[in-house]
Amino acid sequence: MxxxxxxxxxxxxxxxxxxxxxxxxxxxSAGDIxxxxxxxxxxxxxxxxxxxxxxxxxxxKELLKNNVYIHKVLDYMPIxxxxxxxxxxxxWKGLFDISIMGTVLTQRHINYWHNxxxxxxxxxxx
Amino acid sequence: MHLLEAYALTAGCKVNHPHIHLxxxxxxxxxxxxxxGFSPKGPSKQYNKWEMVLRMLSLDEGFDYDIIQIGGSxxxxxxxxxxxxxxxxxxxxxxxxxKNAELHLGFDSLPVHLASHFDRKIVAxxxxxAQNCGPYFSDPNDIVILEPDFSIFKPCFNVIDKFDMINTIxxxxxxxxxxxxxxx
Numbered sequence: 001m002x003x004x005x006x007x008x009x010x011x012x013x014x015x016x017x018x019x020x021x022x023x024x025x026x027x028x029s030a031g032d033i034x035x036x037x038x039x040x041x042x043x044x045x046x047x048x049x050x051x052x053x054x055x056x057x058x059x060x061k062e063l064l065k066n067n068v069y070i071h072k073v074l075d076y077m078p079i080x081x082x083x084x085x086x087x088x089x090x091x092w093k094g095l096f097d098i099s100i101m102g103t104v105l106t107q108r109h110i111n112y113w114h115n116x117x118x119x120x121x122x123x124x125x126x
Numbered sequence: 127m128h129l130l131e132a133y134a135l136t137a138g139c140k141v142n143h144p145h146i147h148l149x150x151x152x153x154x155x156x157x158x159x160x161x162x163g164f165s166p167k168g169p170s171k172q173y174n175k176w177e178m179v180l181r182m183l184s185l186d187e188g189f190d191y192d193i194i195q196i197g198g199s200x201x202x203x204x205x206x207x208x209x210x211x212x213x214x215x216x217x218x219x220x221x222x223x224x225k226n227a228e229l230h231l232g233f234d235s236l237p238v239h240l241a242s243h244f245d246r247k248i249v250a251x252x253x254x255x256a257q258n259c260g261p262y263f264s265d266p267n268d269i270v271i272l273e274p275d276f277s278i279f280k281p282c283f284n285v286i287d288k289f290d291m292i293n294t295i296x297x298x299x300x301x302x303x304x305x306x307x308x309x310x
Contacts (some may be wrong), residue, residue: 024137029167030217030236033131034144034243035262042139055180063217065147105132112132113283116255126140 006079010095013074014053022050023086023099027076027107033060036102040069042126050097055080082107142245143263149218153226154209158192159304160241161225161248162232164201169287170253171233174296179218180206182301189305191228196220196237231300233292234259249303253292255280270303
């Protein structure tokens with residue numbers, strides 16, 4: 001699919017939904033998607049007025065069955081990684097109010113290895 | 127940094143427990159451990175001496191647990207596993223199986239994260255730093271993580287590891303870790 005076809009396919013799945021929309025993208029794999037579900041309660045608390053859409057590859061969608069924080073599970077498409085296309089830019093209004101590429105630091109621009117030595121200055125667990 | 131922490135930083139969200147829908151399946155009658163040994167995603171995670179570990183466990187008279195092999199239908203079967211669940215579970219029944227296990231034995235993969243979520247004991251081997259992708263929700267007293275010595279060669283972080291680091295982990299270390307944890 002070219003970019004326009006991808007945009008059309010995404011829009012087809014969300015066009016009848018009203019209200020604010022947040023797209024959370026974790027394309028793969030099973031372990032990553034399972035772990036990422038641990039953020040959804042916090043995400044829902046931060047954005048209670050948003051519908052949360054979770055995008056992943058079709059073979060992993062079953063992992064998200066009966067997740068109360070997810071409004072819809074969408075098929076991952078490469079164009080979702082473009083915040084400009086998802087959120088809008090210039091005269092393009094975009095498809096979502098917020099899009100978050102969840103795995104950008106772990107699968108695209110790797111920035112978490114640090115020889116297993118890194119530390120956090122704050123508690124990231126709820 | 128654990129990859130889940132990288133996700134949290136990216137999203138600006140805090141970490142709670144993950145969610146998985148559970149689907150009941152018939153469980154073995156005896157107490158059991160789940161074992162995930164075959165890596166379909168490439169040789170860097172593939173430990174070639176699992177059969178020896180399982181054999182040592184089977185021969186240990188003090189180890190009174192069945193060994194349930196989990197994985198896909200095309201995975202290699204291990205002779206010393208008592209039950210073969212290869213291809214017999216989906217994500218949801220797999221979670222149920224692991225939730226009811228006494229311990230999970232395996233490598234860096236979804237079942238380790240499921241076992242961690244359910245507070246199961248874990249013995250897991252990693253070809254790279256477990257700090258980045260290990261069991262995140264576990265009590266450190268309930269898990270043993272075994273990594274190669276990275277002082278000479280650094281981890282490959284790839285499906286191919288030309289130094290085959292995972293196979294430098296000793297069979298006896300894995301076996302003893304299981305016995306020690308089950309004795310607690």
